[in-house]
Amino acid sequence: MVEPVLEISGLVKNFGALRATDGVTLDLRPGEIHALIGPNGAGKSTLIHQICGTLRQDAGTIRFVGRDVGALSVAERAQLGLGRTFQVSSIAPDFSALRNVMLAVQAKQGSSFRFFKPVMLDHSLIDTAMAMLERVNLGARARIPAAELSHGERRQLEIAMALALGSKAFLLDEPMAGMGPEGSKSLTRFLDTLRHEAPILLVEHDMDAVFALADRISVLVYGRVIATGTVEEIRRDPTVRTAYLGDHA
Numbered sequence: 001m002v003e004p005v006l007e008i009s010g011l012v013k014n015f016g017a018l019r020a021t022d023g024v025t026l027d028l029r030p031g032e033i034h035a036l037i038g039p040n041g042a043g044k045s046t047l048i049h050q051i052c053g054t055l056r057q058d059a060g061t062i063r064f065v066g067r068d069v070g071a072l073s074v075a076e077r078a079q080l081g082l083g084r085t086f087q088v089s090s091i092a093p094d095f096s097a098l099r100n101v102m103l104a105v106q107a108k109q110g111s112s113f114r115f116f117k118p119v120m121l122d123h124s125l126i127d128t129a130m131a132m133l134e135r136v137n138l139g140a141r142a143r144i145p146a147a148e149l150s151h152g153e154r155r156q157l158e159i160a161m162a163l164a165l166g167s168k169a170f171l172l173d174e175p176m177a178g179m180g181p182e183g184s185k186s187l188t189r190f191l192d193t194l195r196h197e198a199p200i201l202l203v204e205h206d207m208d209a210v211f212a213l214a215d216r217i218s219v220l221v222y223g224r225v226i227a228t229g230t231v232e233e234i235r236r237d238p239t240v241r242t243a244y245l246g247d248h249a
């Protein structure tokens, strides 16, 4: 079997008397989109926080690219390529898309550029940053100030910045939130291609997007994974239908 990029095992998180994560075990494999769905308050965000390190688990392990990262800081995990994509990156709205990605490239490669002359530095940075923008289909928008990009294009820019920072997995917490139907459709098409760059753990309430994209779905209810399977398996699962999907199935 292919080694998972991310492996979570027996994860537990308590908030006082509330067990928000109750023995969660799941993995993320190369090239896949693994969707995490469940009702409000099921513990999806709490799980994402523990994976990226903003919350510390009470028990259980988190392995990423073969390393136990459960005791590492947010910055140390990000350095390994594990970041919460739409939260860690902060876009500078007045800078062009290109300049934003250049800053991310610089942050990653930082000190190694001091050996180059300034003009080389600029060329090198521009080429690398342009390549990142091309990878997220934003090449034609490189010179546009980030503030003028559409909501969906800003998501693409954030992904380009994450790629520049060396992401080896994407943790996407409700990327469709705040998007109209057209925006959701085009972001869905984009995420469909993004899985080839790095696998995606996708928390999303938009079931059309989840069913269109997910290779596997895990259903979280009261902090527990009640089922993991393909779209068809999850849609057919009677427990899932009762606990969450209802008419969506």
Ligand SMILES: Nc1ncnc2c1ncn2[C@@H]1O[C@H](COP(=O)(O)OP(=O)(O)OP(=O)(O)O)[C@@H](O)[C@H]1O
Pocket (backbone or CB within 6 Å): 015, 018, 020, 038, 039, 040, 041, 042, 043, 044, 045, 046, 047
């Ligand atoms: N910092 C905290 N302190 C105390 N309780 C918390 C904290 N964060 C989350 N919770 C509780 O933990 C449970 C899980 O919340 P969480 O936000 O992870 O759910 P969710 O599945 O992401 O919900 P939604 O779909 O509404 O975003 C909820 O009952 C919530 O009230």
